[in-house]
Amino acid sequence: MERHLLPEEIDLLLDGEVGFGTPPLKAHVRSCAVCSEELKGARALVRQLEHLPLIAPSPLFAVRVMERVQLFVPWHVTLFDSVRGLIPQSRALRFAAAGMFASIAIVLTVVSAWVFTRIDAVMFTADLVLERIRNAALGALGSGISALFGEAARPLLAGGAMGLALAALLLVVTSAAAAMMIRVAAVRARRR
Structure with missing residues (x-):
């Protein structure tokens, strides 16, 4: 070597x-x-x-070190620990919780069976609810647009959903044009 x-x-x-x-x-x-x-x-x-004397570390040394260590815990372990924290510790409360969950499961099973046997009634109700939500949303949007633009928005609102879409598009285009004009004015002011 x-x-x-x-x-x-x-x-x-x-x-x-x-x-x-x-x-x-x-x-x-x-x-x-x-x-x-x-x-x-x-x-x-x-x-x-x-031959140097051994010095014992501080009692909280391990705690401080472990606070800085980032441990990877798999998602299923975290989920299991979270669920375990929700389970009551006493036996009587565990039986009560099990009974409560069993009754909820039975009710959900019965409701699901009823829904699947009467799917036509469920579809009719869902259609009715969605139509009312759509009408309420269009009414609120129409009220907002007429409040912003006043009587000038009446012809657009008379067109229904298409008129509302056109009004919203005009609002977006007008806002974008105004923002561009402000930007151009700011750039010109800086150049002077």
């Missing part, structure tokens, strides 16, 4: 490692005075470190 030992190689000799790589290192230490002195100095340092 034509070079001196690296610190990692000296550490291997200090730790007493045995393997196929250590005999060449030991042979080099016997033949090289510099490496031999460095190994003796490292051994003396290790002996001095071994």
